[in-house]
Amino acid sequence: MMHAPVDHFRPLAGRSAWLLTTGAAGMDVQTRGLADALGLSYTLKPIAPKGIYKLLSPWGPVAASERFGEAGAEFAPPWPQVAIALGRTSVPYLRALRRHSPATFTILMLDTRAGTGAADAIWVPQHDRLRGENVIVTLTSPHSFTPARIEALRRTMPDEIAALPGPRVAVVLGGRNGSYKFTASDDARLAASLSSLGALGVSFMITPSRRTHHRLFNVTEAATRGFPRILWDGDGPNPYPDFLAHADMFVVTGDSVNMTGEAAATGRPVLVFHPSGGSAKFRRFHRALEAYGATRELPERVDRLPPWSYEPLHAAETIAREVERRWLARGCVHP
Structure with a gap:
């Protein structure tokens, strides 16, 4: 596993870029994380193909009604020096951009089946299974929590967190998706695990996500009610960045690759709760993180706090260094 240095020459710093995604939060986190690691000056370019054009992605064209390349259209000159696209529906837009602006250096994220x-x-x-000479592979996904950002957050601890007794456990809740069901028994199982952790003398820092369903939030609230905690209920700014920086340990639901990867950027122990369901891709992801030493499965009853450490994973930095190398190898030195 490669770990890139933080301080280095950044040949793409300040160069113009478009980020092409549907605007979903999980997608923007990944494209912006890479763009920030490269130091790009970027513009978000949300895409929203409809009907047959969405169905035909990644192989079909951009709809003629979008007037790609025409003056006044959303996708028109001046063309960016770099484009980062994520997901199957972004591929037709990336293909059209390459036709109009062959000099634009293009980066595609995830296996879109486009080759x-x-x-x-x-x-x-x-x-993901895709491999090739121009394919960059990392264990986790890119995100905005760079080593420098985590270090900066750790320099100042909010009073509310400082008042919590240690060890502090950050509980990061996801929710149902296309792979994980989160049955009532799953939610109860997580609650039992959290109660057993609380009995060991920890404090909790709890944050839900957009996908967290009411029952999961409610059982988490009930299970941690008798212990020192901060419970974010969606009111006001999300304290998640400070939770990430100051947690001594994490409990993360296994439905989110992004959230698990962000916790693994800290070098702190990550206990993963596995709800019912899953998929082969999720299983490969979690097995790999366990093999690396970043995560372990959350038991239904935690009898002791299992301390361990590992080299933090910073995918955005690793990907950025590889992109820079390929940019320079292609001779992309124009201003």
């Missing part, structure tokens, strides 16, 4: 010729560089997480 290795779809972009100059392609990033996939290790649990």
Whole structure:
């Protein structure tokens, strides 16, 4: 596993870029994380193909009604020096951009089934199957919590967190998706695990996500009610960045690759709760993180706090260094 240095020459710093995604939070986290690691000056370009054009992605064209390349359209000159696209529906837009602006260096994220010729560089997480000369593979996904950002957050501890007794456990809640069901018994199982952790003398820092369903939030609230805690209920700014920086340990629901990867950027122990369901890709992801030493499965009853450490995982930095190398190798030195 490669770990890139933080301080280095950044040949793409300040260069113009478009980020092409549907605007979903999980997608923007990944494209912006990479763009920030490269130091790009970027513009978000949300895409929203409809009907047959969405169905035909990644192989079909951009709808003529979008007037791609025409003056006054959303996708028109001046063309960016770099484009980062994520997901199947972004590929037609990336293909159209390459036709109009061959000098634009293109980066495609995830295995979209469009093949290795779809972009100059392609990033996939290790649990995706695509491989090739221009394919960059990392264990976790890119995100905005760089080593420098985590270090800066750790320099100042909010009073509310400082008042919590240690060890502090950050509980990061996801929710149902296309792979995980989160049955009532799943939610009760998580509650039992959290209660047993509380009995060991920990304090909790709890944050839900957009997908967290009411029952999961409610059982988590009830299970941790008798212990020192901070419970974010969606009112006001999300304290998640400070939770990430100051937690001594994490409990993360296994439905989110992004949240698990962000916790693994800290070097602190990560206990993963596995709800019912899952998929082969999720299983490959979690097995790989366990093999690396970042995570362990959350038991239904925690009898002791299992301390361990590992080299933090910073996928955005690793991907950025590979992109820079390929940019320079292609001779992309124009201003």
